[in-house]
Amino acid sequence: MSGIYEQAIEKFGIESQMKKTVEELTELSLAIQHYSQEKSSSNNICEELADVWIMGQQMAKIFGEDRVEEWKLKKIERLKRLVAEL
Numbered sequence: 001m002s003g004i005y006e007q008a009i010e011k012f013g014i015e016s017q018m019k020k021t022v023e024e025l026t027e028l029s030l031a032i033q034h035y036s037q038e039k040s041s042s043n044n045i046c047e048e049l050a051d052v053w054i055m056g057q058q059m060a061k062i063f064g065e066d067r068v069e070e071w072k073l074k075k076i077e078r079l080k081r082l083v084a085e086l
Contacts (some may be wrong), residue, residue, distance in 0.1 A: 005058045014062055021055040028052050 009017055028048040034040040060068040 005054075005061050009058055009061060017055070017058050017062070021052075021059055024048065024051040024055045 012020070028045070028051070031040055031044045031048040035042065035045055
């Protein structure tokens with residue numbers, strides 16, 4: 001049996017899940033903006049972050065978890081270099 005992410009992709013379709021990802025990213029962006037303006041709480045950011053994380057997992061399934069992992073490691077190494085420069 002496939003996992004919940006695969007089930008969601010199969011049920012709703014790739015195109016729909018890509019659009020949903022954009023929607024969730026937008027909601028997170030707005031939650032962060034509202035938080036910085038003291039118009040919302042950190043709970044709202046946490047909720048939206050959870051949605052983005054779930055959709056991100058689906059995107060990784062669609063585009064290749066190994067490829068995403070490779071890029072993640074490259075980005076972490078880059079971050080380490082940037083932090084070390086401080």
